[in-house]
Amino acid sequence: MEFNDIIKKLEKEKAYAKLNYIPIIRDQSAKFLYDFVYENKLKSILEIGTAIGYSGSIILSAGALKLTTIDKNYEYIQIAKKAFEKFGFLDQVQILNDDAFKVIKILEKENKKFDMIFLDGPKGQYIKYLPILKNLLNNGGVIFADNVLLHGLIEQKGIIPHKKRTMVINLRKYLDLVNSDPFVTKIIRLEDGIAITKLKGDFYA
């Protein structure tokens, strides 16, 4: 499905998210995500942070064949199921309703591999997830992390608001780690920032 068509069909979900303060991927980042999946022909995707199935529907519309998506929020997942059903994607989706850290440890034990991991869950925990996520990538696989610049807080010098301190410190650590061996990372300065990480070797142009 073309990008503009899927976005049009997702208008109801977008309005619902806005009304209920559910954060979903922003417009330009959504287009970037769609193009990234489409152009790189990424087929098996792990998503951390399903919410109501907005980004998941975009990923599947871009040509992904299988989406494994995790969210701890039961209510969101019920809405996501309806969205996936609406697009006829239900049989391509595995929705896992649990804490992401718990789930990725199981996926690792099961030796599951993905072409892309779309990281859009709790920002402060990416650093803890990274050693496991590394083992969940197919050869040439990529970690696509959204909102890594946290409205400028990540690169801002000086005092960080107390409530956000742990998240900012942990996300900075994540960015330091993915910018060092064995990873290579590109930061896309679009909206709230996207970090595209691969294991050293090959990298998308």
Ligand SMILES: C[S@@+](CC[C@H](N)C(=O)[O-])C[C@H]1O[C@@H](n2cnc3c(N)ncnc32)[C@H](O)[C@@H]1O
């Ligand atoms: C930014 S939203 C995801 C938005 C979605 N990817 C989209 O663009 O349509 C983050 C989601 O992560 C979920 N989440 C937060 N902490 C989590 C955890 N520890 N384990 C699993 N899911 C978590 C929240 O319930 C929320 O739905």
